[in-house]
Amino acid sequence: MANTVLEIRHLQKKFGKFQALQDITFDVKEGEVFGFIGPNGAGKSTTIRVLLGILRGTGGQATIFGQDVWRDSVKIHARLAYVPGDVYLWPNLSGGEIIDLFLKLNQQKHTAKTDALIKQFELDPTKKARTYSKGNRQKVALIAVFSTNADFYIFDEPTSGLDPLMEEIFQQNVLALKKQGKSILLSSHILSEVERMCDRIGIIREGKIIETGTLDEMRHLTRTVITVKTKEDLADFAQLPGIHNFKIDERTTNKVSFAVDSESIGAIMTALAPRQIVSLQSTPPTLEDLFLRYYNHDQEVSDHAK
Amino acid sequence: MRNSQVSQSGYLTRFYLRRDWLPIGLWLLGIVGLMGAAAGKFDGIYGTQSALASIVTTLKSPAMVSLFGPFIAKPPYTPAAVYAAEMMVFMGLIVAMMSIYFAVRNTRTEEDNGILELVRAHAVGKQSPLIAATLELLIINLMVGVLSALALQGAGMTGSDITGDWLFGLGLAAFGFMFGTFSLLMSQLASNSRGATSLSYLVLGVLYIARMLTDVQNTDNTWWTVYGWIEKLAIYGKNNWLPIVLMLLLAVLVLGVTFFASAKRDVTAGLLPNRPGRQRASRLLAGPFSLVFRLERTSLIIWLIGLFVLGVSYGSIFGTVGDLMKANPVMAKVLGTAAVNVANRTVILNFAATLAIIFAVVGSIPAMITLLKLNSDERKGWLEQIHAKQVSRARLYSSYVAVALINGIMALFLGVLGMAISGTASMTHPLTITRILRAFVGYLPAVLVVLGITAVLVGLLPRLQALSWVVPIYGVFSLYLGGLFDLPKWAKQLTPYGWVNRVPLSEIQWGTFWWMTGLAAVLLLIGYYCYAHRDLLEN
Numbered sequence: 001m002a003n004t005v006l007e008i009r010h011l012q013k014k015f016g017k018f019q020a021l022q023d024i025t026f027d028v029k030e031g032e033v034f035g036f037i038g039p040n041g042a043g044k045s046t047t048i049r050v051l052l053g054i055l056r057g058t059g060g061q062a063t064i065f066g067q068d069v070w071r072d073s074v075k076i077h078a079r080l081a082y083v084p085g086d087v088y089l090w091p092n093l094s095g096g097e098i099i100d101l102f103l104k105l106n107q108q109k110h111t112a113k114t115d116a117l118i119k120q121f122e123l124d125p126t127k128k129a130r131t132y133s134k135g136n137r138q139k140v141a142l143i144a145v146f147s148t149n150a151d152f153y154i155f156d157e158p159t160s161g162l163d164p165l166m167e168e169i170f171q172q173n174v175l176a177l178k179k180q181g182k183s184i185l186l187s188s189h190i191l192s193e194v195e196r197m198c199d200r201i202g203i204i205r206e207g208k209i210i211e212t213g214t215l216d217e218m219r220h221l222t223r224t225v226i227t228v229k230t231k232e233d234l235a236d237f238a239q240l241p242g243i244h245n246f247k248i249d250e251r252t253t254n255k256v257s258f259a260v261d262s263e264s265i266g267a268i269m270t271a272l273a274p275r276q277i278v279s280l281q282s283t284p285p286t287l288e289d290l291f292l293r294y295y296n297h298d299q300e301v302s303d304h305a306k
Numbered sequence: 307m308r309n310s311q312v313s314q315s316g317y318l319t320r321f322y323l324r325r326d327w328l329p330i331g332l333w334l335l336g337i338v339g340l341m342g343a344a345a346g347k348f349d350g351i352y353g354t355q356s357a358l359a360s361i362v363t364t365l366k367s368p369a370m371v372s373l374f375g376p377f378i379a380k381p382p383y384t385p386a387a388v389y390a391a392e393m394m395v396f397m398g399l400i401v402a403m404m405s406i407y408f409a410v411r412n413t414r415t416e417e418d419n420g421i422l423e424l425v426r427a428h429a430v431g432k433q434s435p436l437i438a439a440t441l442e443l444l445i446i447n448l449m450v451g452v453l454s455a456l457a458l459q460g461a462g463m464t465g466s467d468i469t470g471d472w473l474f475g476l477g478l479a480a481f482g483f484m485f486g487t488f489s490l491l492m493s494q495l496a497s498n499s500r501g502a503t504s505l506s507y508l509v510l511g512v513l514y515i516a517r518m519l520t521d522v523q524n525t526d527n528t529w530w531t532v533y534g535w536i537e538k539l540a541i542y543g544k545n546n547w548l549p550i551v552l553m554l555l556l557a558v559l560v561l562g563v564t565f566f567a568s569a570k571r572d573v574t575a576g577l578l579p580n581r582p583g584r585q586r587a588s589r590l591l592a593g594p595f596s597l598v599f600r601l602e603r604t605s606l607i608i609w610l611i612g613l614f615v616l617g618v619s620y621g622s623i624f625g626t627v628g629d630l631m632k633a634n635p636v637m638a639k640v641l642g643t644a645a646v647n648v649a650n651r652t653v654i655l656n657f658a659a660t661l662a663i664i665f666a667v668v669g670s671i672p673a674m675i676t677l678l679k680l681n682s683d684e685r686k687g688w689l690e691q692i693h694a695k696q697v698s699r700a701r702l703y704s705s706y707v708a709v710a711l712i713n714g715i716m717a718l719f720l721g722v723l724g725m726a727i728s729g730t731a732s733m734t735h736p737l738t739i740t741r742i743l744r745a746f747v748g749y750l751p752a753v754l755v756v757l758g759i760t761a762v763l764v765g766l767l768p769r770l771q772a773l774s775w776v777v778p779i780y781g782v783f784s785l786y787l788g789g790l791f792d793l794p795k796w797a798k799q800l801t802p803y804g805w806v807n808r809v810p811l812s813e814i815q816w817g818t819f820w821w822m823t824g825l826a827a828v829l830l831l832i833g834y835y836c837y838a839h840r841d842l843l844e845n
């Protein structure tokens with residue numbers, strides 16, 4: 001069994017009367033990429049800031065490398081690297097200066113890898129940070145983190161300002177870290193990103209972790225949206241098990257769209273094939289769908305968790 | 307076309323006024339309260355002819371002229387004439403500072419925060435935010451002017467007249483508005499709010515010093531210093547309205563340039579181009595201390611040069627200040643030259659002691675700004691990644707404190723040194739430079755304690771940390787004007803600046819020096835303890 005890098009038990013955080021974190025419990029194991037997902041304002045960034053010792057938890061415990069995140073923060077940070085969700089940089093320093101500063105603060109050196117990353121992310125390091133866009137500021141933080149040799153990496157919605165090409169480069173770099181056996185906590189609300197990289201995910205809503213597990217364990221909870229046109233009539237599909245939100249397209253004959261539970265998708269496909277498919281479009285489940293489902297089936301989910 | 311430039315200006319003005327009600331209220335309360343309270347007391351303090359005669363002699367001395375402007379009233383003297391002479395230049399300074407605050411806050415700060423971008427994305431004219439900021443300045447200054455005039459009318463000092471009351475109030479309003487427009491222009495030139503504020507204070511400082519120099523030498527030249535216009539109102543004397551016209555004309559001219567500059571440049575850009583930076587960090591930029599130092603470098607240099615120039619300017623009038631023979635030839639005959647030289651030295655040392663307070667207060671400002679940035683940089687999100695590094699809060703805190711201390715100590719030292727160098731050069735029987743430098747050693751612990759108080763607020767009440775500005779503001783008020791207002795001793799000793807004896811006239815009190823330094827150290831540690839045990843501010 002792999003060692004546990006991050007261990008959170010019933011973590012709570014109150015801001016005055018507002019309970020931002022009610023009950024956060026999850027682990028990140030060594031060599032694992034853990035996806036931390038949830039809607040805006042659910043408490044992802046607050047959790048991460050407690051883990052970094054920026055905020056002090058008001059209940060429960062959290063340890064990284066077996067050390068308390070508040071008391072031993074400096075010792076922990078020697079082996080940790082972090083990219084915040086919103087990167088703000090000193091406007092009158094250049095990107096190159098800031099990258100070097102971030103490296104030096106953790107006794108790391110500007111290496112050939114740093115230069116390679118600057119090239120890969122297409123960053124002009126001589127520009128002053130005030131001229132950088134949000135994406136470019138994120139690149140500065142990402143370059144510094146990817147060229148830092150750490151044991152545990154925390155990314156808080158790191159791709160929110162990146163274009164798809166840069167997102168791809170980000171994912172490659174995370175996968176490279178994974179290959180080296182590094183542990184990673186990745187907060188995101190882009191499910192495809194999480195799906196591609198994460199071994200396990202934890203879902204947070206309103207300050208509580210409502211589900212943790214591997215993607216396969218989760219997948220049965222997700223639905224794929226299918227739009228299909230056939231030669232034969234499909235109206236009777238509405239009654240099949242596992243199909244939801246069945247809609248008939250008014251303008252085109254024999255065109256319907258519906259959401260299907262992942263566990264029923266095989267059966268549905270088998271049933272569709274004899275109807276002579278003309279065109280078929282499937283939209284992978286989005287995080288939103290997952291949440292909507294949680295929202296509508298809270299009871300079902302908690303039953304499943306047992 | 308015209309409409310597209312100015313639409314929604316009125317709505318924005320109302321919005322700014324509503325949003326700023328608290329700071330506006332505080333400034334109004336402070337300014338009008340000070341004006342009214344002082345006016346109410348003056349008949350009591352200067353009720354007798356002997357009291358009037360003695361204050362007029364004092365106000366006519368070059369030292370007082372350099373601080374308050376010339377005393378131009380003709381006998382018979384009245385409390386109102388003394389009031390106008392004492393308050394005009396000083397209140398001008400206060401309303402100018404108020405206008406700088408609001409001008410930068412509603413233009414460059416909004417722009418830095420990205421709020422202007424949001425506003426401009428709506429159906430709002432290109433120039434509307436700037437028009438709204440201008441109108442707000444005009445309204446605030448008018449409120450200051452009208453309320454001050456009403457307060458003066460209510461106080462009804464002996465020798466005052468209604469024309470003079472309103473001239474005083476509206477003169478302050480025009481003066482404040484004029485400096486506000488200077489600041490609006492600086493907000494176009496600079497590329498961030500800190501730069502705009504620094505440039506505005508630079509303009510204010512240069513004009514103030516120019517006024518001081520011309521007032522001491524030849525008051526006719528004061529017309530050229532702009533700042534001096536406020537003296538030329540001749541309140542409760544000739545009641546001259548011409549300076550108000552000049553102030554408004556200049557304000558309109560500057561506004562014209564400002565709107566032209568604003569139309570020419572892009573949002574978030576200054577008129578000065580951005581130069582490319584370094585590709586790699588220099589070896590000197592390697593930790594929190596060097597980072598803070600690097601970030602503060604430019605403003606540190608400007609403040610240090612500013613303090614030195616201020617010191618040199620004040621020192622340069624030592625020769626005039628300490629020429630009692632010229633002021634009173636009879637005295638020389640009675641006392642003999644040697645005795646007069648001793649008296650001259652005493653006058654100068656007394657003057658230097660008053661100036662030392664000014665250097666201590668002004669020197670505290672850059673140091674406090676640096677220390678307060680521990681929280682404001684945090685709020686801007688700049689420190690979040692630093693916290694995730696192997697950098698303890700103790701190290702980060704001590705870095706800001708260290709740079710603040712260097713800032714404050716150097717600023718005070720250079721102010722006093724500038725005064726010592728040019729002062730000794732301008733005197734016929736010079737004092738030694740080391741004697742004048744006593745002022746530095748004497749006031750150093752006061753600056754340290756003020757920083758200690760600031761540190762406690764930074765640690766304990768980060769959201770209310772701006773309260774620490776009360777210390778230098780009240781300090782300069784109580785000690786600059788306190789003597790003239792007859793403030794009781796305890797009221798002058800509310801701030802650490804009042805705990806120091808009159809160095810360099812007197813000996814340094816080493817006992818005071820050490821306990822104050824010790825207190826400062828304890829306060830800095832308390833500040834650290836609070837900072838280390840709380841949540842950091844989120845952006």
